[in-house]
Amino acid sequence: MACELNRVKFRTVAPFYTSTTCPKCGYSDRMNRNLEIFRCLKCSHEDNADLNASLNILLRFITGPYGACCKPDEVMEFNFGKIS
Numbered sequence: 001m002a003c004e005l006n007r008v009k010f011r012t013v014a015p016f017y018t019s020t021t022c023p024k025c026g027y028s029d030r031m032n033r034n035l036e037i038f039r040c041l042k043c044s045h046e047d048n049a050d051l052n053a054s055l056n057i058l059l060r061f062i063t064g065p066y067g068a069c070c071k072p073d074e075v076m077e078f079n080f081g082k083i084s
């Protein structure tokens with residue numbers, strides 16, 4: 001694989017519900033997404049839908065088996081810019 005030749009690690013995460021799940025409170029609902037806009041029906045978190053999905057992918061990666069050293073609370077604060 002090309003990335004391994006360049007010493008870049010390649011990992012995958014399960015993509016299910018990443019576009020309809022709120023990265024702030026974890027609530028998942030198809031109605032959270034309306035075309036380009038993500039708006040959580042539970043906590044009112046709002047963001048660009050694609051950016052929101054990418055945050056969920058990052059969260060799954062960091063809190064998954066390859067990022068187990070991080071605590072979920074720290075990840076959430078990092079995602080919302082509270083930790084520099």
Ligand SMILES: [Zn+2]
Pocket residue numbers: 022023024025026027040041042043044045
């Ligand atoms: Zn929410």
